[in-house]
Amino acid sequence: MTDTVISSASKEIVIGFDRPFVMIGERINPTGRKLLAEEMKNGDFSRVEADALSQVAAGAHMLDVNAGIPLADEPALLCEVIRLVQSVTDVPLSIDSSIIEALEAGIAAYEGKPLINSVTGELEVMERVLPLVAKSGAAVVAISNDETGISEDPDVRFEVAKRIVSVANDFGIPTADVIVDPLVMPIGAMGNAGQQVFRLVRRLREELGVNTTCGASNVSFGLPNRHAITGTFLAMAVGAGMTSAIMNPLHSEVKSAVMGADVLMGNDQNCANWISIHRDPDATPSGRGGRRNRRRGPTQETV
Amino acid sequence: MTDTVISSASKEIVIGFDRPFVMIGERINPTGRKLLAEEMKNGDFSRVEADALSQVAAGAHMLDVNAGIPLADEPALLCEVIRLVQSVTDVPLSIDSSIIEALEAGIAAYEGKPLINSVTGELEVMERVLPLVAKSGAAVVAISNDETGISEDPDVRFEVAKRIVSVANDFGIPTADVIVDPLVMPIGAMGNAGQQVFRLVRRLREELGVNTTCGASNVSFGLPNRHAITGTFLAMAVGAGMTSAIMNPLHSEVKSAVMGADVLMGNDQNCANWISIHRDPDATPSGRGGRRNRRRGPTQETV
Numbered sequence: 232m233t234d235t236v237i238s239s240a241s242k243e244i245v246i247g248f249d250r251p252f253v254m255i256g257e258r259i260n261p262t263g264r265k266l267l268a269e270e271m272k273n274g275d276f277s278r279v280e281a282d283a284l285s286q287v288a289a290g291a292h293m294l295d296v297n298a299g300i301p302l303a304d305e306p307a308l309l310c311e312v313i314r315l316v317q318s319v320t321d322v323p324l325s326i327d328s329s330i331i332e333a334l335e336a337g338i339a340a341y342e343g344k345p346l347i348n349s350v351t352g353e354l355e356v357m358e359r360v361l362p363l364v365a366k367s368g369a370a371v372v373a374i375s376n377d378e379t380g381i382s383e384d385p386d387v388r389f390e391v392a393k394r395i396v397s398v399a400n401d402f403g404i405p406t407a408d409v410i411v412d413p414l415v416m417p418i419g420a421m422g423n424a425g426q427q428v429f430r431l432v433r434r435l436r437e438e439l440g441v442n443t444t445c446g447a448s449n450v451s452f453g454l455p456n457r458h459a460i461t462g463t464f465l466a467m468a469v470g471a472g473m474t475s476a477i478m479n480p481l482h483s484e485v486k487s488a489v490m491g492a493d494v495l496m497g498n499d500q501n502c503a504n505w506i507s508i509h510r511d512p513d514a515t516p517s518g519r520g521g522r523r524n525r526r527r528g529p530t531q532e533t534v
Numbered sequence: 535m536t537d538t539v540i541s542s543a544s545k546e547i548v549i550g551f552d553r554p555f556v557m558i559g560e561r562i563n564p565t566g567r568k569l570l571a572e573e574m575k576n577g578d579f580s581r582v583e584a585d586a587l588s589q590v591a592a593g594a595h596m597l598d599v600n601a602g603i604p605l606a607d608e609p610a611l612l613c614e615v616i617r618l619v620q621s622v623t624d625v626p627l628s629i630d631s632s633i634i635e636a637l638e639a640g641i642a643a644y645e646g647k648p649l650i651n652s653v654t655g656e657l658e659v660m661e662r663v664l665p666l667v668a669k670s671g672a673a674v675v676a677i678s679n680d681e682t683g684i685s686e687d688p689d690v691r692f693e694v695a696k697r698i699v700s701v702a703n704d705f706g707i708p709t710a711d712v713i714v715d716p717l718v719m720p721i722g723a724m725g726n727a728g729q730q731v732f733r734l735v736r737r738l739r740e741e742l743g744v745n746t747t748c749g750a751s752n753v754s755f756g757l758p759n760r761h762a763i764t765g766t767f768l769a770m771a772v773g774a775g776m777t778s779a780i781m782n783p784l785h786s787e788v789k790s791a792v793m794g795a796d797v798l799m800g801n802d803q804n805c806a807n808w809i810s811i812h813r814d815p816d817a818t819p820s821g822r823g824g825r826r827n828r829r830r831g832p833t834q835e836t837v
Binding site for chain 1: 721722725726727728729732753757758759762763765766767769770772773774790791794795797798799800803804805808809812813
């Protein structure tokens with residue numbers, strides 16, 4: 232039983248075993264989104280605001296925020312994004328950058344206890360990021376690669392994760408504040424990518440006792456009907472013990488698979504969230520605003 | 535590595551570990567289908583034929599056939615259904631009855647090596663069904679309940695399954711010809727039904743070395759958007775090691791989840807089946823008839 236608590240100024244989210252899966256909205260990220268990158272660079276954050284609101288309305292429990300734009304002032308941009316998103320939503324944030332100065336500035340601008348995304352098993356990266364995490368009392372995403380790259384052997388990736396947790400502990404960060412990302416590769420390019428992750432997630436949970444997360448969309452890269460693959464992957468990952476993911480809750484196949492997996496793991500008490508979103512498709516998973524004027528019964532087989 | 539071979543006169547299907555999941559079409563069953571029951575009783579098998587063809591077109595690798603209609607001559611009806619279905623399709627069948635005379639008649643009418651559905655762990659049932667299975671060289675579905683009913687403890691259900699396999703072996707039936715049904719309860723009524731099955735399937739595979747199947751639709755009974763729950767359940771069951779299910783391949787969410795799970799387990803070589811059905815929505819999963827005139831690229835994120 233490992234609970235990772237992340238908070239905003241007014242709201243706590245707990246990522247943990249035997250709890251509903253935590254959906255971390257992936258959209259506020261200019262990587263591969265030319266128009267968004269251009270707008271952000273020009274100080275136009277209207278799309279960031281819209282993406283924050285729409286993801287929360289779709290059920291995101293947290294939002295990942297990234298401002299990595301080439302040749303832009305990433306620390307300043309990231310602060311602006313954090314302040315804006317915290318002014319329009321109350322969900323906790325994952326502060327996403329590979330630049331230490333951006334993480335520092337982002338943490339300073341953030342109200343609450345954020346999730347820092349991310350640290351790797353590279354010694355130099357751990358020595359820069361983990362003191363910052365420890366000092367700010369944040370939680371951190373630990374990506375299971377090191378100086379030698381991403382191993383294709385899930386047991387090697389397990390050892391890398393174990394080492395990051397151990398070093399984090401040395402810096403005074405409790406194990407519960409380290410969320411391991413086992414690294415999800417595109418299944419179209421590597422046929423055993425799914426099995427690797429399922430095996431690794433199970434070991435991380437059972438042997439290392441840590442929560443897990445991943446960038447889910449990557450698994451379906453290059454495949455047709457990719458949201459169905461991403462959703463199916465997430466359901467299977469939940470079955471293997473994964474407790475959160477950075478994902479797109481606006482894709483109905485993905486959201487439905489995650490919420491269905493919560494039902495099937497017994498983590499949606501009395502199927503209340505599942506029933507709630509099907510009473511009112513606009514309701515958020517917590518059931519807020521669940522009007523009952525569109526109640527639907529189960530499908531009946533009659534012929 | 536346990537391979538269960540089922541055959542028709544001209545076609546073999548292998549249910550096994552690390553192979554594509556075997557979809558057994560559930561539709562040819564008058565239980566809860568008043569109109570079909572009425573028609574079958576009156577000698578009208580047009581809907582049976584249509585159900586056979588549509589399920590195979592949708593990708594069913596096998597078909598379950600059941601003729602259990604109160605006050606009807608079940609052995610005679612079952613024979614008619616089997617002969618008809620074998621005349622219009624080449625997929626192997628699962629002969630489904632709780633009446634020993636119907637199973638006997640069905641086996642006699644069947645061309646190939648059928649799957650007999652089912653035997654339970656009740657001593658009397660085993661002593662009637664297993665000699666028939668042994669004599670005909672068929673495979674059999676073993677349902678993990680006994681005289682005491684269905685245990686809520688998956689470890690008890692494991693012991694029941696183990697006993698059926700042992701008794702089957704005593705009758706000369708190889709373990710590979712026993713496919714265990716762990717019994718799937720409605721998740722809306724029993725919140726731990728999913729976890730129970732996943733745990734049991736894993737043990738059945740790892741410790742008993744048997745293939746598994748289930749009546750998948752039952753899991754979502756009474757819930758809204760139930761096909762999404764059934765599909766998500768099946769994907770998670772595949773992740774836990776399940777190798778076949780009696781299910782409805784006409785429900786796109788269910789079929790998509792199973793085929794996606796094959797991709798994610800690395801059992802759809804080069805994602806060929808997945809890509810094939812998305813090139814041509816009418817193509818069967820084996821890729822037969824996969825025209826390439828509707829090729830679609832992956833979804834691209836552009837803004």
